[in-house]
Amino acid sequence: MPMWPLTEDHERLRLLVREFAKAEVAPRVAEMEATQAVEREVSALIAKQGWIGATIDTQYGGMGAGHLAKTLIIEELSCVSPAMGAVIQASQLGAAKIIRYGNNWQRREWLPRIADGSCLPTIAVTEPGSGGHVLGMQATAKREGSEYVLNGRKCYVGNAHIGDVHGVVVRTGSGSKGLSAFLVEEDRDGLSLLPHEPAMGLRGFSCGELVLEECRIPASNRIGREGDGLAIAYSSSVLYGRPNLTAVSLGIHQALVDETVRFAQDRQRYGGPLSDLPTIRGKLGQMQSRLMNARMLAYHAVHLLDQGTACDADLINAKYIGVETALDSARTAMEIHAAAGLQTNRPIERLVRDAFHTYAPAGTGDIQLLRLAETALGKTHSDWSAPTN
Numbered sequence: 001m002p003m004w005p006l007t008e009d010h011e012r013l014r015l016l017v018r019e020f021a022k023a024e025v026a027p028r029v030a031e032m033e034a035t036q037a038v039e040r041e042v043s044a045l046i047a048k049q050g051w052i053g054a055t056i057d058t059q060y061g062g063m064g065a066g067h068l069a070k071t072l073i074i075e076e077l078s079c080v081s082p083a084m085g086a087v088i089q090a091s092q093l094g095a096a097k098i099i100r101y102g103n104n105w106q107r108r109e110w111l112p113r114i115a116d117g118s119c120l121p122t123i124a125v126t127e128p129g130s131g132g133h134v135l136g137m138q139a140t141a142k143r144e145g146s147e148y149v150l151n152g153r154k155c156y157v158g159n160a161h162i163g164d165v166h167g168v169v170v171r172t173g174s175g176s177k178g179l180s181a182f183l184v185e186e187d188r189d190g191l192s193l194l195p196h197e198p199a200m201g202l203r204g205f206s207c208g209e210l211v212l213e214e215c216r217i218p219a220s221n222r223i224g225r226e227g228d229g230l231a232i233a234y235s236s237s238v239l240y241g242r243p244n245l246t247a248v249s250l251g252i253h254q255a256l257v258d259e260t261v262r263f264a265q266d267r268q269r270y271g272g273p274l275s276d277l278p279t280i281r282g283k284l285g286q287m288q289s290r291l292m293n294a295r296m297l298a299y300h301a302v303h304l305l306d307q308g309t310a311c312d313a314d315l316i317n318a319k320y321i322g323v324e325t326a327l328d329s330a331r332t333a334m335e336i337h338a339a340a341g342l343q344t345n346r347p348i349e350r351l352v353r354d355a356f357h358t359y360a361p362a363g364t365g366d367i368q369l370l371r372l373a374e375t376a377l378g379k380t381h382s383d384w385s386a387p388t389n
């Protein structure tokens with residue numbers, strides 16, 4: 001019997017992704033770590049499986065399988081390679097704005113290609129001068145006849161170097177109604193990319209900077225109306241960004257537990273395996289407890305989303321607890337490994353570095369707590385997850 005709320009179909013999908021990750025992704029992890037380059041080949045292979053289209057409707061060639069299915073795909077890939085889990089989550093997040101705010105023409109134009117993996121979308125909101133403070137952004141779009149002219153910079157854009165179309169949110173006016181979203185194809189004149197800079201972890205994943213200099217795009221590339229940019233950024237972040245990063249952290253969390261259990265059973269101390277020591281058992285129990293709690297919150301939140309139940313606070317809480325507990329378990333895993341955890345030929349060191357990459361995107365822990373405080377104080381605005389007519 002699958003664990004609630006999973007169905008038999010979910011379990012079959014999980015096994016399919018797990019087998020794929022073992023066969024196609026695992027053998028490439030060491031090379032990604034060593035070169036620190038953007039991994040294009042495996043990313044393309046993952047996209048080809050159709051998994052970026054997990055929540056894209058079947059009428060556009062997507063899987064139409066829902067958010068829980070999407071969570072399982074990201075989780076299983078992240079368990080083997082958090083970097084490749086990040087690749088798929090970033091483009092699923094990039095698709096969100098077209099799914100929700102695209103017009104019929106934009107959906108027909110882009111979603112089938114995203115679903116079959118031939119087009120990777122991104123979302124570009126963050127700027128060097130504005131992270132969590134989204135309204136602090138300064139990049140602009142100015143209407144000139146049937147075109148917009150874009151200027152500014154966007155940083156930490158997931159899949160920047162492999163993205164085919166960037167979903168940029170920029171200023172078309174002042175204040176919270178002054179943001180708008182646009183699709184910018186990667187080969188547009190006036191759009192350039194800074195070279196890939198390897199980060200602490202997620203090696204193989206590209207998280208780069210876009211530069212827009214007098215970049216002209218047709219007005220038909222605008223997503224939604226002028227002024228919808230903040231709603232597009234927030235709704236994408238709550239409905240896709242939060243649960244996607246929750247899923248990446250869940251995959252990392254599972255891998256931390258698996259690696260640490262393996263280590264504790266193999267390592268011999270005091271005439272038996274390390275796992276026989278009561279303190280080590282206590283720590284393993286803590287890790288397992290955190291993992292089970294994180295998984296239940298993650299699955300429950302996206303199950304509500306699939307059911308059409310308003311659940312913004314559940315999605316936010318699942319991200320907060322999922323990331324915090326995975327980071328706690330990363331520390332526990334390092335304690336159990338002791339000196340061996342510092343060796344770069346062991347996966348644990350990589351997983352610990354990767355775990356830190358789930359903290360900032362889709363809202364840091366502080367931002368999640370601010371949103372949850374609003375829930376406690378009864379000050380929430382309408383839920384992005386509430387059904388729309």
Ligand SMILES: Cc1cc2nc3c(=O)[nH]c(=O)nc-3n(C[C@H](O)[C@H](O)[C@H](O)COP(=O)(O)OP(=O)(O)OC[C@H]3O[C@@H](n4cnc5c(N)ncnc54)[C@H](O)[C@@H]3O)c2cc1C
Nearest residue numbers: 123124125126131132133156157158357360361362364366
């Ligand atoms: C792996 C990864 C992938 C990413 N992918 C994307 C992407 O695809 N597209 C994109 O646009 N961006 C992306 N980002 C950027 C991410 O969204 C930002 O890192 C995030 O918004 C936080 O911004 P910041 O890092 O500038 O930190 P800041 O927002 O400057 O925060 C700095 C510190 O201040 C705290 N803080 C900030 N605001 C408040 C507040 N109001 N109250 C209390 N404390 C606060 C934070 O918690 C943090 O401790 C990605 C980042 C990473 C690491």
